[in-house]
Amino acid sequence: MTEQDLHTLPSEFDRKTILIVDDAPENLMLLGELLQAEYRVRAANSGARALQVLASDPRPDLVLLDVMMPEMDGYEVIRRLKQQEQTRDIPVIFITAMTAAADEERGLALGALDYITKPFSPAIVQARVRAQLELKTARDRLADQNQWLEHEVERRVAENQRIRDLSVKALACLAEVRxxxxxxxxxxxxxxxxxxxxxxxxxxxxxxxxxxxxxxxxxxxxxxxxxxxxxxxxxxxxxxxxxxxxxxxxxxxxxxxxxxxxxxxxxxxxxxxxxxxxxxxxxxxxxxxxxxxxxxxxxxxxxxxxxxxxxxxxxxxxxxxxxxxxxxxxxxxxxxxxxxxxxxxxxxxxxxxxxxxxxxxxxxxxxxxxxxxxxxxxxxxxxxxxx
Incomplete structure (x- = not known):
């Protein structure tokens, strides 16, 4: 790795956290090794365990979610994730061996943003993870700006109302002075x-x-x-x-x-x-x-x-x-x-x-x-x- 490469890697403080959910240990290991150089990686080997991780802080910035898992499949996990206010905005990429269009449509309808098919292509995994995280960062920045703008508008409106009310009181008091x-x-x-x-x-x-x-x-x-x-x-x-x-x-x-x-x-x-x-x-x-x-x-x-x-x-x-x-x-x-x-x-x-x-x-x-x-x-x- 060159010196320039070292400078382009995010600091530990800036690293995004990715949760990988797959019941196959080899997939957890493969994806973890592929992503850990750039991201913090957490792993869950079942849907139930994934929900526990998602309910704890710090929450992941992105979830790689296997579709076919025993007891609780990926569809049920994302359904529950989207029901909770704290987790509904976390982007989800499904990882699956299924290639039927109907399966992909079902996942997208439930709120998944992308699909990665098995066997994994490292370049595709990295590109799609990076793309979704960049989009999330942009959405978060826009949400923060919108929230700031809303607060600023509220502050300006309240200030204008106070000025108006003060002006009214001042005018009314002119009659009082006399x-x-x-x-x-x-x-x-x-x-x-x-x-x-x-x-x-x-x-x-x-x-x-x-x-x-x-x-x-x-x-x-x-x-x-x-x-x-x-x-x-x-x-x-x-x-x-x-x-x-x-x-x-x-x-x-x-x-x-x-x-x-x-x-x-x-x-x-x-x-x-x-x-x-x-x-x-x-x-x-x-x-x-x-x-x-x-x-x-x-x-x-x-x-x-x-x-x-x-x-x-x-x-x-x-x-x-x-x-x-x-x-x-x-x-x-x-x-x-x-x-x-x-x-x-x-x-x-x-x-x-x-x-x-x-x-x-x-x-x-x-x-x-x-x-x-x-x-x-x-x-x-x-x-x-x-x-």
């Missing part, structure tokens, strides 16, 4: 919307509107419902008393301001990009816009800013409407004390079919204890509030 008496209103109302959405997700009237990720979008967008309060003058927004009728008319414009601002942001980005499609990345912002714009609409058409009625009100806004009112009633304001939970519930129920979608109120009734738990767990330390 209206310091909003306390935990954003967190509570988001929880109420989530409770209602999950209760209604299988309801015939709501299933389509809450499918395909839209339920999650509604929950994430809920904190932006009052973003339009940024556009309300301080004299009105921060007034430490009840608003006059004229001031309340100005306050009511916050819904249109918020909805229009988000919609305008979408349009400007699309215009800059030369696109028209508002699905995908923009669908979340569309949901946020409709919540901000329509969450003060009422089921009977007496709400604002448009006066939509019934099913014309987006589902997201119908959920937000009840959540917002429940929180406003159950929390204190500078001009009122909080209603008791019983009184709050009574007012919500009275709004069924007038202020609120009847089915949304029914969902609230079914989940009333969850609402009460959120109200208690997220109660403001200083119970002050301005609607």
């Amino acid at each position: 209206d310091k008496e909003t306390g935990l209103h954003i967190a509570r109302t988001q929880s109420y919307v989530e409770i209602l959405a999950f209760e209604l997700r299988h309801h015939p009237r709501f299933a389509a509107a809450l499918a395909d990720g839209r339920l999650e979008e509604i929950i994430r967008a809920a904190p932006l419902h009052d973003i339009g309060k940024i556009g309300i003058p301080d004299a009105i927004l921060l007034k430490p008393a009840s608003l006059t009728d004229e001031e309340f008319e100005v306050m009511k414009t916050h819904s249109a301001i918020g909805g229009a601002a988000i919609k305008s942001a979408i349009e400007q980005v699309l215009l800059a990009a030369g696109e028209e499609d508002t699905d995908g990345a923009f669908s979340f912002l569309n949901v946020a816009s409709e919540i901000a714009y329509y969450h003060h609409e009422k089921w009977d058409g007496t709400g604002y800013p448009v006066g939509l009625e019934g099913d014309a009100i987006p589902v997201s806004a119908r959920l937000m409407a009840l959540a917002d009112v429940f929180d406003a009633l159950s929390c204190s304001r500078v001009y009122k004390k909080p209603y008791s939970l019983d009184e709050t519930v009574r007012i919500i129920l009275e709004g069924r079919g007038t202020h609120f979608d009847p089915d949304v109120v029914d969902a609230f009734t079914a989940c009333r204890e969850q609402f009460i738990a959120v109200a208690k767990d997220m109660a403001d330390n200083e119970a002050r509030w301005i609607e």
Whole structure:
């Protein structure tokens, strides 16, 4: 053996392991001597012994498997091997004296990758073993790369979601900064919307509107419902008393301001990009816009800013409407004390079919204890509030 040959041999650490399974000692010896220069070689003289070896670590990288063996033939061995997650990807080459096409087809159907017929040709054995091991190495490398890519995609998606959620919270907090008496209103109302959405997700009237990720979008967008309060003058927004009728008319414009601002942001980005499609990345912002714009609409058409009625009100806004009112009633304001939970519930129920979608109120009734738990767990330390 030349010096160059020594350098081309794999190190002991890099050597692949081959399991030879044959009940004939002479075949085990012949194949072992032929392969041991390049590979680690293990041997099993029966199907049962082969399964024991395959179940132990380190597992072989390739199996040379005799077809005709007593008690458990090669077909049964490969069938069991392919049933186990730990061994199903180990390549198998059948070694056999049978040359009928039907026998070869049966072995290939069970998962064998190649056939070597007896008597053995050393060159063919080495070539086919090397070819299958190279293919396995390539498959393993591709699987590792795919797994890395999947993890990287998951990491990037999670990172983007965190950035989006952070951006939403930051925008929602802009309104909080100006209206310091909003306390935990954003967190509570988001929880109420989530409770209602999950209760209604299988309801015939709501299933389509809450499918395909839209339920999650509604929950994430809920904190932006009052973003339009940024556009309300301080004299009105921060007034430490009840608003006059004229001031309340100005306050009511916050819904249109918020909805229009988000919609305008979408349009400007699309215009800059030369696109028209508002699905995908923009669908979340569309949901946020409709919540901000329509969450003060009422089921009977007496709400604002448009006066939509019934099913014309987006589902997201119908959920937000009840959540917002429940929180406003159950929390204190500078001009009122909080209603008791019983009184709050009574007012919500009275709004069924007038202020609120009847089915949304029914969902609230079914989940009333969850609402009460959120109200208690997220109660403001200083119970002050301005609607």
